Amino acid sequence: MNEVAQLIDQSKPDSVIVRMPNLVPIASMAAHRAGVITYWIIPNAISDHYPLKLNKWMYDFWFSWFSVEPLANSAFTSGTLLNRKVKSRVFYLGIDSQEFCPTSVLPVQRSSFGLDGSDLVFGVFARLVPEKGQELLIRAIAEGGTEFGSVKLLLCGGPYYQEYQQHLVSLIEALGLSERVILLGPVQEISPVCLACDVVVNARVDAEPFGLSVIEAMMLEKPVLAHSLGGPSETVVDGITGWLFDEPTVACLKEAIRRVLRDRDRWALMGEAGRVRAIDRFDISRVAVDLCSIVAERRSGASPNIHRYI
Incomplete structure (x- = not known):
């Protein structure tokens, strides 16, 4: 964690964005120590297999204590969190519309x-x-x-x-x-x-x-x-x-x-x-704009107004 904290101190980012669940504790603790918000783009639904939903309570505590804002990849995924202390937002994933373009790809025969x-x-x-x-x-x-x-x-x-x-x-x-x-x-x-x-x-x-x-x-x-x-x-x-x-x-x-x-x-x-x-x-350029908007709103202290496009 010290190495991550040093990197954050040196680069002075506006925010830290994490995808992998196992990196959330390290990244968020280091970012919190530097006074930086962590955004976790949640890749999967949160499991119900733990007794008494202990995993969900742990996430809820962690989000609040270490200033983590959860960005769920669907409304369904958002609903698998407790959303008690910190409410998650829906943040859909994106792909490159040029790479996945039917006129620029030669189909297999x-x-x-x-x-x-x-x-x-x-x-x-x-x-x-x-x-x-x-x-x-x-x-x-x-x-x-x-x-x-x-x-x-x-x-x-x-x-x-x-x-x-x-x-x-x-x-x-x-x-x-x-x-x-x-x-x-x-x-x-x-x-x-x-x-x-x-x-x-x-x-x-x-x-x-x-x-x-x-x-x-x-x-x-x-x-x-x-x-x-x-x-x-x-x-x-x-x-x-x-x-x-x-x-x-x-x-x-x-x-x-x-x-x-x-x-x-x-x-x-x-x-x-x-x-x-x-x-x-779901175009990647649209998703990038929305992510920048989320970070900018949090920095300015403005109330969230991200377009939810469901």
Whole structure:
């Protein structure tokens, strides 16, 4: 902590901004000693697994004692804090709209995946872990039978649990979907693969704190199908930029896929609407301006007036 405090003393920053939770104690104590405010951009929801919510009470005390202002990556994440002594603000994450631009990225040819122009390609960009919902989506496609016969799945992401990957491979074979579900593994460049998809799916079964892959897809003009719990309910406009389903069940997801297929003629328009919304609310330049505004307001003693753009 002394080294961090010396660095703060030498550089004399207006504020200290932290992302990683394990750096909050060191950074905030050093900053507080130097009379500087710390802003923590909270990357995930705060867990309920601790007895008596001790972790939340600890955060609440720490924010007040060491002058930490929590910036939650969604209203959902904000709601997982106590917000007792220090109330958190919603501060959405941002991405570069130029980097994720559909006209500046060359899509991967579908034929390289064994797909053709008649296939309806749904893409999932997530680590292979149970909570990301790949199994839920696979089972929903299988139960849809011939109704979903044109739907193909691209599962992009590396195995975190090797056992889960093996389970998915066995499940795909048992359901007779070996020619319809493609496991690509880790993908270095997401944008070219995303552009090869018709629809991007976030089927996470628990709450998604924010969902960066959702914003990336929207920037690339792809409509998004997502579980509404958590951040996607704040980023995806149901029926306009994509579709939301309320329960992580096969039955609910099947009905959502039916909605997606019924709207096939509107996919392009929905993708365009998604990019407009993403640029307006989640472009990195917009987020940077908002962050500077937060710091400036705190320094001047003015009451917070950051645009919440939910």
